[in-house]
Amino acid sequence: MTRMTPLLERNEQFAETYTPVALGLPTAQVIVVTCLDHRIDPAMVLGLQLGDAPVIRNAGGRVTPAVIEDIAYLAFLAEQLASDQGPRDTLFEVAVVHHTQCGTGFLADPGFRHQAAEATGLPEAALEASAVADPHVTVQADVERLLTSPLLSPKVSVSGHVYDIATGRVTTAVDARFP
């Protein structure tokens, strides 16, 4: 018996009616980048089904070098998977979704950040870079960071959104545009 036991029981139920999805282009033609917060589940919040959209999650939903690398690979993979349908003008939209009440917001406080750096061994600068104190501000910055990355395919558009923990509503902060 571990903490996973009840979850594995739920998985048993899931598998009973499961239908596998073939590897192909994500049907929603969207990639979601968002926070790992357990109060946000893109599948529930955005009504995503299996096969709809890849989701990349980290603390804050920040556009880090690792996230940019994943998106670059996904763009390449999408081109390959779509190659039998001829060249495509666009591949997918990356939706960066930051949220209110983010746990990374504490890292905007220098004292808290210093303590976190001491306790975890992580550089203070890295912790500061992951802080989402105002999601409207950080989502703009991250959309810009992705759009100006030399690794971003010109066939990928980027948009920014804010999820409100209090209302469950997602509002668009930055309209989708191409690099």
Ligand SMILES: [Zn+2]
């Ligand atoms: Zn968060």
